[in-house]
Amino acid sequence: xxxxxxxxxxxxxxxxxxxxxxxxxxxxxxxxxxxxxxxxxxxxxxxxxxxxxxxxxxxxxxxxxxxxxxxxxxxxxxxxxxxxxxxxxxxxxxxxxxxxxxxxxxxxxxxxxxxxxxxxxxxxxxxxxxxxxxxxxxxxxxxxxxxxxxxxxxxxxxxxxxxxxxxxxxxxxxxxxxxxxxxxxxxxxxxxxxxxxxxxxxxxxxxxxx
Amino acid sequence: xxxxxxxxxxxxxxxxxxxxxxxxxxxxxxxxxxxxxxxxxxxxxxxxxxxxxxxxxxxxxxxxxxxxxxxxxxxxxxxxxxxxxxxxxxxxxxxxxxxxxxxxxxxxxxxxxxxxxxxxxxxxxxxxxxxxxxxxxxxxxxxxxxxxxxxxxxxxxxxxxxxxxxxxxxxxxxxxxxxxxxxxxxxxxxxxxxxxxxxxxxxxxxxxxx
DNA sequence: AGCAAAGTTACACCCACTGCAATATTGCAT
DNA sequence: ATGCAATATTGCAGTGGGTGTAACTTTGCT
Numbered sequence: 001x002x003x004x005x006x007x008x009x010x011x012x013x014x015x016x017x018x019x020x021x022x023x024x025x026x027x028x029x030x031x032x033x034x035x036x037x038x039x040x041x042x043x044x045x046x047x048x049x050x051x052x053x054x055x056x057x058x059x060x061x062x063x064x065x066x067x068x069x070x071x072x073x074x075x076x077x078x079x080x081x082x083x084x085x086x087x088x089x090x091x092x093x094x095x096x097x098x099x100x101x102x103x104x105x106x107x108x109x110x111x112x113x114x115x116x117x118x119x120x121x122x123x124x125x126x127x128x129x130x131x132x133x134x135x136x137x138x139x140x141x142x143x144x145x146x147x148x149x150x151x152x153x154x155x156x157x158x159x160x161x162x163x164x165x166x167x168x169x170x171x172x173x174x175x176x177x178x179x180x181x182x183x184x185x186x187x188x189x190x191x192x193x194x195x196x197x198x199x200x201x202x203x204x205x206x207x208x209x210x
Numbered sequence: 211x212x213x214x215x216x217x218x219x220x221x222x223x224x225x226x227x228x229x230x231x232x233x234x235x236x237x238x239x240x241x242x243x244x245x246x247x248x249x250x251x252x253x254x255x256x257x258x259x260x261x262x263x264x265x266x267x268x269x270x271x272x273x274x275x276x277x278x279x280x281x282x283x284x285x286x287x288x289x290x291x292x293x294x295x296x297x298x299x300x301x302x303x304x305x306x307x308x309x310x311x312x313x314x315x316x317x318x319x320x321x322x323x324x325x326x327x328x329x330x331x332x333x334x335x336x337x338x339x340x341x342x343x344x345x346x347x348x349x350x351x352x353x354x355x356x357x358x359x360x361x362x363x364x365x366x367x368x369x370x371x372x373x374x375x376x377x378x379x380x381x382x383x384x385x386x387x388x389x390x391x392x393x394x395x396x397x398x399x400x401x402x403x404x405x406x407x408x409x410x411x412x413x414x415x416x417x418x419x420x
Numbered sequence: 421a422g423c424a425a426a427g428t429t430a431c432a433c434c435c436a437c438t439g440c441a442a443t444a445t446t447g448c449a450t
Numbered sequence: 451a452t453g454c455a456a457t458a459t460t461g462c463a464g465t466g467g468g469t470g471t472a473a474c475t476t477t478g479c480t
Contacts, residue, residue, distance in 0.1 A: 014478085015477075015478080016426075016427085016476095016477060016478075019427095019476095019477090020427085044465090044466065044467085045466080045467065045468085046466085054428085054429095055428065055429050055430075056429095056467095056468095057428075057429060057430075057431095057468095057469090058427080058428055058429070060467090060468060060469075061427075061428080064468090065467080065468080066467070066468095094420070095418055096418060096419060096420075128346075128349075128350065129346075131346075131349065132342065132343075132345065132346030132349060132350075133342070133346075135342075135345050135346065135349055136338075136341070136342030136345060136346065139341065139342065139345055140338065140342075162417040163410075163413050163414055163417050164414075165414050165417060165418060166414060168390065168393075168394070169390060169411050169414040169415060169418075170414075170418065172386050172389070172390040172411075173386070173415060173418070175386070176382050176383060176385075176386040179382065180378065180379055180382040183378070184378070200373075201379050201382075203373050204373055204374075204375050204376060204379045204380075205379060205383060205419065206419050207372040207373050207375060208305055208306055208375060208379075208380065208383070209306060209415065209416050209419040210304070210306075210416075225446080225447080226445095226446065226447075226457080226458085229446090229458095230458085254434090254435065254436085255435080255436065255437085256435085264459085264460095265459065265460050265461075266436095266437095266460095267437095267438090267459075267460055267461070267462090268458080268459055268460070270436090270437065270438075271458075271459075274437090275436075275437080276436070276437095421480100422479100422480090423478105423479090423480090424477100424478090424479090425476105425477085425478080425479100426475105426476085426477075426478095427474105427475080427476070427477085428473105428474080428475070428476085429472105429473085429474075429475090430471105430472095430473085430474095431470105431471090431472095431473105432469105432470090432471090433468105433469085433470085433471105434467105434468090434469085434470105435466105435467090435468090436465105436466095436467085436468105437464105437465085437466090437467100438463105438464085438465080438466105439462105439463095439464090439465105440461105440462090440463095441460105441461095441462095442459105442460085442461085442462105443458100443459080443460075443461095444457105444458080444459070444460090445456100445457080445458070445459085446455100446456085446457075446458085447454105447455090447456080447457095448453105448454090448455085448456100449452105449453095449454090449455105450451100450452090450453090450454105
């Protein structure tokens with residue numbers, strides 16, 4: 001089940017599902033341990049599978065690539081309520097502030113537990129190839145973000161003074177905000193709130209743009 | 211010679227160098243043709259090499275990967291004069307405007323001729339994996355950009371009213387500007403100026419931040 | 421208990437990519 | 451022009467990531 005990178009709501013439960021989640025977690029943990037110790041390229045998929053007690057073929061039933069196992073890529077649940085509010089023009093009415101709210105919700109609720117999530121970020125910060133994959137993964141959601149922003153822009157007419165704001169530009173901003181905030185969070189420490197980092201980045205950009 | 215992704219000034223000339231450039235170009239062209247026709251995954255390195263009349267081993271002397279051949283990744287010359295002006299606080303004194311100037315210089319002077327460059331962008335827009343690689347390549351220059359921005363921020367003291375602006379945030383902004391402008395340019399057309407697209411993106415972001 | 425669906429595994433395979441050592445080509449000094 | 455040194459190309463053998471397939475095992479349901 002090479003999980004497609006979509007923003008969906010995870011609800012399914014049952015014994016089978018729990019076993020699958022456990023295996024997936026075990027695979028991720030084994031990958032983290034080995035990669036942290038030996039480096040990404042020195043770790044073979046075979047070694048990971050041996051550590052996790054699984055055949056290599058099964059590994060690729062869970063992840064599309066070795067890199068994906070480190071990053072734990074998969075569906076990322078996102079509250080439809082938060083999305084709905086944003087699209088409707090809320091909660092504050094200011095585009096950037098509301099964007100910050102939505103993105104804060106995203107980074108504050110990773111789909112795997114903070115420990116694993118932070119471990120993934122830490123390894124990503126160390127291994128360039130992983131960082132690239134991470135960004136690419138974020139980028140893969142560009143379409144969804146563009147649609148989100150487009151809906152919002154439609155429901156809240158722009159003032160006619162300024163230039164026409166294209167959803168793509170806003171989406172690009174959103175993606176860079178998430179990425180920069182994540183990196184800042186990783187560098188700062190476990191006990192900080194990712195949303196604070198997001199806010200700091202937004203504040204700085206606002207200041208830059210006068 | 212797997213060209214390291216650094217921003218250097220290309221000056222070297224001589225008969226040997228010209229032959230190398232020609233081969234490199236031939237390899238890129240062959241890759242473009244085949245990938246445009248059959249898709250990235252359906253094209254093997256062997257096929258590319260056959261088309262270019264070169265051994266597969268030689269291919270990997272020129273590029274680190276098949277993907278790199280499509281994108282034509284390599285050193286990207288950047289005028290030290292433009293850089294110097296930017297670091298010194300010019301040309302206008304406004305950070306965003308001056309950033310736009312530097313980045314405009316970058317996108318307007320690709321290291322391979324507009325036709326090849328646009329072909330690469332077009333394929334990147336079509337194949338997700340290439341887009342990811344493209345972003346990764348830009349990302350690999352983050353360090354250089356951060357240093358650039360840091361120098362500038364040092365030489366031009368910030369007003370003490372606003373928040374402390376971190377080079378990383380500005381660098382992240384710069385990278386996303388380049389990427390977004392490039393995509394916009396690709397979507398628009400051959401006869402447009404990439405700098406115009408860059409300007410459009412900057413203008414929109416400025417408007418968003420009120 | 422027993423059947424169907426879903427998951428796991430072994431196996432065979434393709435191909436991207438690398439290190440190495442031999443060979444060919446080029447630039448240069450004389 | 452000739453021979454030498456530097457540089458480029460190539461063949462070869464090997465590693466490892468990733469996939470298709472078909473047998474086999476486990477799970478959920480009745």
